[in-house]
Amino acid sequence: MTDQIPVTILTGYLGAGKTTLLNRILTENHGKKFAVIINEFGELGVDNDLVVDADEEVFEMNNGCICCTVRGDLIRILSSLMKRRDKFDGIIVETTGLADPAPVAQTFFMDDDVKRATKLDAIVTVVDAKHLLARLADTKEAEEQVAFADLILLNKMDLVSEEEATEVERRIRAINPMVELIRSTKSDAPVSSVIGRDAFNLERILVREPDFLSGEDHHEHDSEVNSVAFEVTRAIDPEKFNTWMTDLLAAKGQDLLRTKGILAYPDEDRRFAFQAVHMIADGDYITPWKDGDARKSKIVFIGRDLNRPQLRRGFEACQVAA
């Protein structure tokens, strides 16, 4: 099998600075070659040899699950790009401002041809520090783009005060406690912080841990999308966990945007990593627990209408008997 080519997804509202970031990545002298897939021509041109101009085509999978959507255009384009001789180091997909990131992410889990040739590197969301709060208040897409992000570029910092920036960051963390935040002006983030993050690698799950112990409820009454995080000390029974998670994703998968967990199974030295995008789940053993580590199992949910007590009880009930 050949090496899978990493794919970076760039999301963000129109005017937030996506294209500026994209051009910065493409023109900075890093010796890397990228193929770029864009879904709308913005006011700024994209300066690259290989730009693919495509329409976003979101397709429901005909499997009875309405949140199982994929991007048909990406399946076609990525499969074709793999056949070119002049290979590239990475692919960047710039979505439209109104795009839901879920179908993009799900494409990398659902399509075998895409899975064989490429891997999802990270979802990077560029937000406008001045206008994000207004966008969060009036659009569903802005919340989803924040919720799905592995990295958020808090851009246009020159237009806000420190107090305003702190408030925006607090709101972002309430939606997505695992995200890495970088402040920027004119999208001037280091390219190495955006590209090559490998954020969907199970090995790297929960590298950035939310605050499990504070007991702080991230519930925001003015925000529809929230997050909850739990930690338990007794080992997790794999069968109980699978049953619980399968039922939960089947019943609530549409509202659960991203789920991530690290689990300690009984008599198992390796950690079990788990992630899901809506109903599509993926899990495997990763590196062992370190000697002296407290073997605590952790899980984080980002989604809508999260029933915190119910989720907590559900996760706690997956533990082996005391």
Added chain:
Amino acid sequence: MSQTADPEFLLGQRGTSHELGAWVIGLAFGREGLSLHAGLGDGTVRVAPVANPEWVTVEAHKGAVLSLCADAKDGALSGGDDGRVMRIAPDGTATELAKFGSKWVEHVIAHESGIRAAAVAKAVHVLDAKGEVLKSLAHPSTPGGIAFDAKGKRVAASHYNGASLWFVNAKEDKPRLLEWKGSHASIAIHPEGGHVVTAMQEMSLHGWRLVDGQHMRMSGYPTKTHSLSFTHKGKWLATSGAEAVVLWPFFGGGPMGKAPTELAGGDGVMCTQVACHPLHDMVAAGFEDGLVLLTDINTGRVLPIAPPGHGGISALAWNPKGSHLAFGTETGFVGILDLSAQ
């Protein structure tokens, strides 16, 4: 060019081997019977005389060839990611037939009557013998495949939630919409014109019997089907996507309620390409490890054509007489076989 000397496989006895250096997107023998064309992932089309395969390189497209087919009378047509449709003559002379800006030309097809079609974004453009766009047929989403019927009277395009069937010469362009939920890619029309079949994202096939709109669901594939090929009279539909060549019977009331026949399977390697012989009930099949086999459908007898090892099979083609078979791989290996009586 080199001779491969593996006596168990016909390539060693009756074939020539070629390293072309880039992913073989498509292979096509010219209808005039003299030329073989290979469209590659480096944007070139290579042309060779069938009788003496010495290649001419045509710099046809800027990026990659996306689609290649035999042209209406002779030579080949190619579509590329530079938005162009190129005509390649049997001697390798290239002409730009049409250009569609920054959009990809994902599929090209041609019919011996002289008509051609190119799928570009959501449109299928029908071109005349000179390359003029006669009409542009709009679809709800980007077609995953296009096909003419055997007479060249109708063109079918697969897309999201079904396929559209158009009369090429209709005064008013209104398709017959064949509906089925889901995303449809490769498409084929039965040689007698009565059925349309598509390969779906959901790893199954879907078909429509046109006389009464009856649906046909053909499922059970472990991977997506990329290659569909009817036998010459349409008795069988050969398909890729499983560990064997899966053949659906289009006779005796089938394929509805009938089980498919599986041939040449058993070693756990996926079939990636199929091509039925133009005159006999035989099917050539290529696998993801590079193995190529020729199977007689009626007897089940298997002739080994090429051994594994040169990359997954990405293209297969017969010449119109059925005397020559060509295969190509993801690594740019091409084999040409002379199967005529010697």
